[in-house]
Amino acid sequence: MSSRYNLNKIRRRKVSSSETEKTPVSSGRVRRPSNALEEKNLRKKTSVRPLYEPEPDSIIKRMKSVAGDKVSRKKEKAETERKSFGERKKDVSSGYSIKKGSKSSGKARKRRRDYSSAGVIAKWIVSIILIISIAGGVFSFGYYKYVTWGMPEVTKKMVQENYISTSPVSIKDMPKDLRNAIVSIEDERFYKHSGVDIQALVRSLIHNITTDSRQGGSTLEMQLSKNLLTSSEVSINRKIKDIYNAYGMDKVMSKDEVLEAYLNNIYFGKNAYGVEAGAQLYFGKHVKDLNLAECAMLVGITNNPGIYSNYSAAKGRQKVILRKMLELKYINQNQYNEALATEVYFKSEIDK
Structure with missing residues (x-):
């Protein structure tokens, strides 16, 4: 561990000594790069990751701040709703409030299935009645015309x-x-x-x-x-x-x-x-x-x-x-x- 650290230290010192005009050092430590170009050059010369990362500019900071605020607000809202309603859910079909995991929730689901089945049956019945009514009306009109065919107009x-x-x-x-x-x-x-x-x-x-x-x-x-x-x-x-x-x-x-x-x-x-x-x-x-x-x-x-x-x-x-x-x-x-x-x-x- 110490040998790797010393090797990296020696490499940084070589780089710093070769470019004393651009990156003067003090106390034997590598100066923090002031811009992206220096960071790029430092990466090429040393082939290792420098000890210092460039600081994000003000725009990146603001974007991260806004995104963090949105996430925080969503979390706060979810937490508020969870505390307000607890672990209770609204049974839309029956209108009853059902506790999560309770026996009555199973009954509510069964009731919803029953209501759904009843609705399908009712639609079939209405459709059949409608079809019969239309067919009966057509037949009745046709039979009316058949019986009254040739009858004189009343005067x-x-x-x-x-x-x-x-x-x-x-x-x-x-x-x-x-x-x-x-x-x-x-x-x-x-x-x-x-x-x-x-x-x-x-x-x-x-x-x-x-x-x-x-x-x-x-x-x-x-x-x-x-x-x-x-x-x-x-x-x-x-x-x-x-x-x-x-x-x-x-x-x-x-x-x-x-x-x-x-x-x-x-x-x-x-x-x-x-x-x-x-x-x-x-x-x-x-x-x-x-x-x-x-x-x-x-x-x-x-x-x-x-x-x-x-x-x-x-x-x-x-x-x-x-x-x-x-x-x-x-x-x-x-x-x-x-x-x-x-x-x-x-x-x-x-x-x-």
Whole structure:
């Protein structure tokens, strides 16, 4: 060790003695190089690393200082966060705070997997429903076109030529309460739809699928088509034809004209068609002379003349009609109470 040190010392002394003009020495020690050129020359002459390294300039010092400050700030920030939150992690999927390494963290991971699986299943279900809906819509449209192919366009004259009633009356001679009663119980959205009430059709379809009872979604236009233009056959084809005719009626007839045709051909039993014939049959008076209680009772009979031609059954049905009119604000509470309290007699009851 000492011999190597002495050898290096001798080499430095040789260098220093050969270049006394450039690098004077004092006390036998090598002077610190003042610039890079001297350092380079010193390396070439001695072939060993000098004892002194050149001092970094001010720019290098500043760069190292800035880099060191950034590293220090990052370390301080990480340390602060570690102390603040400890060893707790936030479970993003479930919203619970879970300790690192705890049993509940395993449950959280399992819960996340369950949620992920449920999400995938839900997406598949929605996709299948969407595909079925699109396919069903395309098929339904195609079948609708197939059934209605070649059917004539509905006209007002076509409807009037197929009247069943032998004593039709103008809608002006029909009491407003009578018109409101039939709309309330048979087609409450009559003045809002365009011949076919999609909401009512969907509602009746769901009801018929999920329950044992049957509910119709036909509008007054569809019922008028069944009464005058198609038939009473219970089939999908007949329903589609009624839908086609209902749209056609809405294009060529006003709502009042549709209502007039419907009320003039509705069946009241005992071979009586139309509200004029019904008013004469049950009350022995013209339809224009009926009061609210009689209008509600007459409309109630149309649901099933075989049942409601009986007075006691008709009285119960009358209450249902009046309640529906009250619900839809065609009458107020006082009118409702007064109509219920009004004594209504069938002509058959009077003749006894």
